[in-house]
Amino acid sequence: MAPRNASAAAIAFVTVASEQQAEAIARAVVGERLAACVNVVGPIRSIYRWQDAIEDEPEFLLLMKTRASLFPLLERRVRELHTYEVPEVIAARLDAGSAPYLAWLFESTALGPAARRTIKRRR
Numbered sequence: 001m002a003p004r005n006a007s008a009a010a011i012a013f014v015t016v017a018s019e020q021q022a023e024a025i026a027r028a029v030v031g032e033r034l035a036a037c038v039n040v041v042g043p044i045r046s047i048y049r050w051q052d053a054i055e056d057e058p059e060f061l062l063l064m065k066t067r068a069s070l071f072p073l074l075e076r077r078v079r080e081l082h083t084y085e086v087p088e089v090i091a092a093r094l095d096a097g098s099a100p101y102l103a104w105l106f107e108s109t110a111l112g113p114a115a116r117r118t119i120k121r122r123r
Contacts, residue, residue: 005102006093006094006095006096006097006102007068007093007094007095008067008068008069008106009065009066009067009068009093009094009097009102009105009106010065010066010067010068010071010091010092010093010094011063011064011065011066011091011092011094012035012062012063012064012066012071012074012075012078012089012090012091013061013062013063013064013088013089013090013091013092014061014062014064014078014082014087014088014089015044015046015059015060015061015062015087015088016059016060016062016082016083016084016087017057017059017060017083017084018060019040019042019043019060021060021081021082021083022040022042022060022062023040024081025038025062025078025081025082026038026040026062026064028077028081029064029074029077029078032077033108033109033110033111033112034066034070034073034074034077034109035064035065035066035070035074035109036065036066036104036105036108036109037064037065037105037108038062038063038064038065039062039063040060040061040062041060041061041062041063042058042059042060042061043058043059043060044058044059044060044061045057045058045059046058046059065105066091066105066109067105067106067109068091068093070109070111071091074089075089
């Protein structure tokens with residue numbers, strides 16, 4: 001049976017340069033059951049240091065709802081699909097969540113045999 005406590009779930013945060021890249025990554029990770037849902041937010045404005053310069057760029061933010069245990073696989077997949085040299089892929093565990101939503105999240109991220117075979121091929 002799938003875990004149902006909130007601390008077994010996480011939200012991963014990923015920024016990308018374009019709406020097209022956001023959609024491609026979101027569709028891939030939801031399709032592969034690495035995330036139950038991805039919200040695409042933006043455009044947003046990101047100000048950050050890169051190669052010793054202050055950058056100020058428009059980006060899109062992906063909020064990926066997933067199992068905490070899937071984060072390493074999710075991170076690897078995002079890095080495969082991402083165009084940045086060092087993409088932002090960070091996660092925070094949940095403290096609380098509605099029971100029906102968490103049940104749906106865990107059901108939606110249950111990796112079936114086909115997904116497990118795909119992941120093993122990528123390793």
